[in-house]
Amino acid sequence: MRLRPPFTRRSFLRGAASLGGGLLLGCGRGGCARSAPLERRTAGVVVVGAGLSGLVAARELRKAGVGSVVVVEARNRVGGLTISQEVSQGVMVDGGGAWVSPKHTRILALAEELGVGTVDAAESKGNPVFLFDGVRVAGTGRLFSRAEARELRQLRDKLEGMAAELPVGAPWDAPRAAEYDEVSMAHWLADNSSTVWGRRDIDLAIDFTFGCQPYDISLLRFVAAVKSVGGLERLMAISDSQDVSFSGGSQMLSVKMAEALGDQVLLASPVTRIVDDPAGPVRVETERLSIECGHVIVAMMPADARRIEFEPELPELKAGLISNWTGSPDYKAHIVYKTPFWRNNRLNGTAVGDGVVVDFIFDSTPAAGTPGVLVAFGAGEELPATVDDRKEVVTQSLVSFFGEEALDAINFVEMDWLTEEWSTGCASPLAPGVLSKYGPALRQPVGRIHWGGSETSAEFDGFMEGAVRAGERVASEVAAILRESGAIPAPAKSG
Numbered sequence: 001m002r003l004r005p006p007f008t009r010r011s012f013l014r015g016a017a018s019l020g021g022g023l024l025l026g027c028g029r030g031g032c033a034r035s036a037p038l039e040r041r042t043a044g045v046v047v048v049g050a051g052l053s054g055l056v057a058a059r060e061l062r063k064a065g066v067g068s069v070v071v072v073e074a075r076n077r078v079g080g081l082t083i084s085q086e087v088s089q090g091v092m093v094d095g096g097g098a099w100v101s102p103k104h105t106r107i108l109a110l111a112e113e114l115g116v117g118t119v120d121a122a123e124s125k126g127n128p129v130f131l132f133d134g135v136r137v138a139g140t141g142r143l144f145s146r147a148e149a150r151e152l153r154q155l156r157d158k159l160e161g162m163a164a165e166l167p168v169g170a171p172w173d174a175p176r177a178a179e180y181d182e183v184s185m186a187h188w189l190a191d192n193s194s195t196v197w198g199r200r201d202i203d204l205a206i207d208f209t210f211g212c213q214p215y216d217i218s219l220l221r222f223v224a225a226v227k228s229v230g231g232l233e234r235l236m237a238i239s240d241s242q243d244v245s246f247s248g249g250s251q252m253l254s255v256k257m258a259e260a261l262g263d264q265v266l267l268a269s270p271v272t273r274i275v276d277d278p279a280g281p282v283r284v285e286t287e288r289l290s291i292e293c294g295h296v297i298v299a300m301m302p303a304d305a306r307r308i309e310f311e312p313e314l315p316e317l318k319a320g321l322i323s324n325w326t327g328s329p330d331y332k333a334h335i336v337y338k339t340p341f342w343r344n345n346r347l348n349g350t351a352v353g354d355g356v357v358v359d360f361i362f363d364s365t366p367a368a369g370t371p372g373v374l375v376a377f378g379a380g381e382e383l384p385a386t387v388d389d390r391k392e393v394v395t396q397s398l399v400s401f402f403g404e405e406a407l408d409a410i411n412f413v414e415m416d417w418l419t420e421e422w423s424t425g426c427a428s429p430l431a432p433g434v435l436s437k438y439g440p441a442l443r444q445p446v447g448r449i450h451w452g453g454s455e456t457s458a459e460f461d462g463f464m465e466g467a468v469r470a471g472e473r474v475a476s477e478v479a480a481i482l483r484e485s486g487a488i489p490a491p492a493k494s495g
């Protein structure tokens with residue numbers, strides 16, 4: 001197993017100990033200090049968070065006949081964990097969520113409805129490069145011994161077997177949920193594996209999918225993710241989940257949905273407090289606005305909701321879910337070259353290794369063939385403070401994999417999610433004990449407060465597909481209540 005410093009930037013999980021945004025915003029138990037009275041507005045439904053999930057929820061509610069849906073977003077842009085970045089004239093890349101597979105049916109359908117095209121992943125002819133324990137190998141041929149390959153299959157079978165026991169979307173209901181949630185993946189691997197590559201293979205899947213160390217994630221959380229994506233192969237086979245990206249970047253989906261909602265999307269408006277007093281309407285408050293509404297949807301990672309004060313206090317299980325949820329912030333950089341030089345050396349641009357600053361690298365060259373673009377995910381040692389120093393250490397990692405030509409970059413564009421105030425993390429590794437105890441509160445509405453965000457999805461949670469499915473699910477939950485009360489009409493019968 002790879003050895004890493006005990007506290008690295010990559011292993012910096014934002015968990016229960018992190019400062020809540022309430023403190024950052026000058027809010028406390030008694031509410032937020034304000035100098036001027038709040039401007040008042042009304043809406044049928046308020047959606048908090050203009051990421052994919054929140055915008056899909058708003059769009060679906062509008063389709064269902066809800067006249068007034070207001071989306072309130074903390075950032076001055078929409079898209080949340082998706083962001084498009086220009087690396088060369090007209091060449092856009094994704095600084096956040098990027099790739100989807102053909103199994104991601106809801107987001108592909110949404111893209112089609114919105115007129116956002118898809119782009120095939122870069123051609124993958126040639127070999128991947130591996131760099132472990134200082135040894136560089138091109139191709140998988142000599143990577144592991146027969147004994148290691150056998151153990152690897154056994155470990156995968158065991159994990160698949162456990163995943164098969166879990167009910168879809170409710171791993172906490174499995175008969176052995178508590179048992180699986182008692183141990184970390186590090187613990188389980190130590191008990192079940194004796195070869196270097198047996199452990200390393202799973203370790204890499206944990207690192208790539210969750211951006212954490214095996215001791216940061218429980219066995220139940222890991223096998224729940226296997227279940228959620230439909231199998232370990234899909235979680236580990238990076239190419240399978242990277243079939244297509246969206247032209248213009250996946251943020252385009254949110255941009256188009258927000259355009260259709262027009263001035264009902266309020267940017268730069270962090271929600272500080274939600275008051276659900278049964279005697280009156282729900283109140284959603286920002287520093288300058290109070291919106292009265294019938295229902296509110298909170299569409300973000302549970303950990304992000306720590307920045308919102310709820311009145312009355314949330315039930316113990318929901319409050320525990322929010323305070324114990326961990327997010328792991330990731331680092332993603334695009335390094336641009338005149339041409340994809342690695343292809344001339346029969347390499348496909350995929351590189352995985354240890355002891356380097358960026359440990360997962362892929363070819364992100366546009367279909368036109370130029371410029372050559374590598375996308376690199378951060379790992380290991382703490383990254384330096386300045387962009388010039390980060391560029392230097394990232395480039396040195398690329399040299400280790402691809403040789404001296406990697407020094408000739410013409411552009412370097414990075415996205416450091418660790419420094420993003422409004423996102424706790426990119427993925428959700430959960431420590432032992434969290435999922436089995438607090439999981440049942442994930443989707444359960446609290447009064448008129450409903451919960452969206454990718455993590456609440458029964459399938460593909462933590463992916464853009466999960467965000468879309470969660471948005472659809474929470475919108476239909478709210479629409480059903482509004483229909484029941486006669487606030488919106490029943491859907492017209494077809495035929």
Ligand SMILES: Cc1cc2nc3c(=O)[nH]c(=O)nc-3n(C[C@H](O)[C@H](O)[C@H](O)COP(=O)(O)OP(=O)(O)OC[C@H]3O[C@@H](n4cnc5c(N)ncnc54)[C@H](O)[C@@H]3O)c2cc1C
Pocket residue numbers: 048049050051052053054072073074075078079080081082095096097098099100269270271272299300301304305307308330331332417422423425426452453454455462463464465467
């Ligand atoms: C580096 C990286 C790589 C990824 N790669 C992939 C990939 O290849 N494929 C894939 O499918 N997925 C990928 N993902 C995950 C995917 O991007 C997310 O799962 C998905 O975009 C989450 O959408 P969401 O709407 O649920 O949450 P978010 O996008 O997090 O949206 C939540 C929104 O709520 C806002 N907010 C937070 N607090 C407040 C507040 N108090 N008031 C108002 N607004 C608030 C936030 O600003 C944000 O806009 C990746 C993510 C990252 C970061």
